Amino acid sequence: MTLPSLARMVAVASVFVSSLFAEEAPKRIGIIGLDTSHVVAFTTVFNKGPKNPADAAKFAGFRVTAAFAQGSKDIPESTVHVPDYTAKLQGMGVEIVDSIEKLCAQVDFVMLESNDGRVHLEQILPVLKAGKTVFIDKPIGGSLADVIRIQEAAKKAGVVYFCSSSLRFAAGTQAVHNGSVGKVKTAYTTSPASLEPHHPDLYWYGVHGCESLYTVMGTGCLSVKRDKSAAGMIQVTGNWGEGRVGIYREADRKAKGGPYGGKAVGDKGEADIGKFDGYEVLLESVVKMFRTGKPQVSAEETLELYAFMEAADESKRQGGAEVKLADVLAKARAEVAAGK
Numbered sequence: 001m002t003l004p005s006l007a008r009m010v011a012v013a014s015v016f017v018s019s020l021f022a023e024e025a026p027k028r029i030g031i032i033g034l035d036t037s038h039v040v041a042f043t044t045v046f047n048k049g050p051k052n053p054a055d056a057a058k059f060a061g062f063r064v065t066a067a068f069a070q071g072s073k074d075i076p077e078s079t080v081h082v083p084d085y086t087a088k089l090q091g092m093g094v095e096i097v098d099s100i101e102k103l104c105a106q107v108d109f110v111m112l113e114s115n116d117g118r119v120h121l122e123q124i125l126p127v128l129k130a131g132k133t134v135f136i137d138k139p140i141g142g143s144l145a146d147v148i149r150i151q152e153a154a155k156k157a158g159v160v161y162f163c164s165s166s167l168r169f170a171a172g173t174q175a176v177h178n179g180s181v182g183k184v185k186t187a188y189t190t191s192p193a194s195l196e197p198h199h200p201d202l203y204w205y206g207v208h209g210c211e212s213l214y215t216v217m218g219t220g221c222l223s224v225k226r227d228k229s230a231a232g233m234i235q236v237t238g239n240w241g242e243g244r245v246g247i248y249r250e251a252d253r254k255a256k257g258g259p260y261g262g263k264a265v266g267d268k269g270e271a272d273i274g275k276f277d278g279y280e281v282l283l284e285s286v287v288k289m290f291r292t293g294k295p296q297v298s299a300e301e302t303l304e305l306y307a308f309m310e311a312a313d314e315s316k317r318q319g320g321a322e323v324k325l326a327d328v329l330a331k332a333r334a335e336v337a338a339g340k
Contacts, residue, residue: 030107033114035071035078072116104130118142128157162295166282181266189262190251202309226315
């Protein structure tokens with residue numbers, strides 16, 4: 001064998017060995033909507049690392065690389081933050097693009113973060129067309145009809161997605177969800193419920209406590225009644241049948257012990273639920289979806305959760321009357337069918 005031939009063989013072998021050990025390029029995440037503090041918190045975890053360096057492997061291989069800034073078009077408390085959040089993401093190496101189509105063309109996964117649920121349908125359609133797996137931050141839509149439209153569009157496109165609050169994945173709440181107290185018979189949860197006039201009352205912020213409630217109660221709520229708690233704040237009581245009752249109560253942000261909480265009572269004991277364990281527990285589930293292609297919350301549970309919150313508004317309109325979830329769902333489906 002000649003020396004040049006040997007040299008070529010060594011070079012080829014070197015390239016082969018190097019490729020075996022080369023670090024795989026990170027999967028690229030694109031963010032839509034820069035009007036919520038979530039985008040800064042989430043990007044920090046992916047691009048700088050989690051609070052505990054020992055958790056780095058949970059998020060390894062993913063990086064936020066692009067963002068489309070437009071979130072809400074007319075909610076001042078959201079739009080005012082866009083310049084600041086945009087600058088912070090740019091400081092973490094994120095490119096700001098001028099269309100969702102451009103964003104989808106240069107990323108592997110999408111996180112729809114616009115604070116205003118009303119723009120989610122418009123914003124998710126190009127994501128679905130591009131076939132990108134997508135996490136949708138709460139609220140999934142600005143109305144129950146839009147929730148149905150989004151879910152139907154995603155199903156037709158064959159795109160994997162889920163929507164959730166971070167409260168769903170808190171350790172105590174997940175323990176009950178996984179059976180630590182047996183089948184839950186009664187539960188209550190608390191969270192703040194600041195209102196936004198363009199959304200059903202609980203969609204804007206009360207959704208956090210409602211997510212915790214649904215995590216432990218599961219689907220199957222039949223009806224809802226809305227009244228006021230002893231503190232004069234929103235209280236929604238859901239009837240799951242067979243004596244099973246779940247209650248959401250609005251909490252003061254300055255409540256002793258914190259505004260997020262609750263308790264579940266099952267046939268094997270009881271446990272505290274509803275705590276806020278930070279954002280990283282949610283991002284772990286988002287990454288799990290990205291890695292496995294499996295949604296971490298079912299479409300059926302998401303739809304019922306939002307029907308529960310819409311039924312609470314309908315009960316309010318009816319002076320606290322009991323409202324069936326089936327009725328509000330039928331009304332929303334008729335609205336979708338009519339193209340309204």
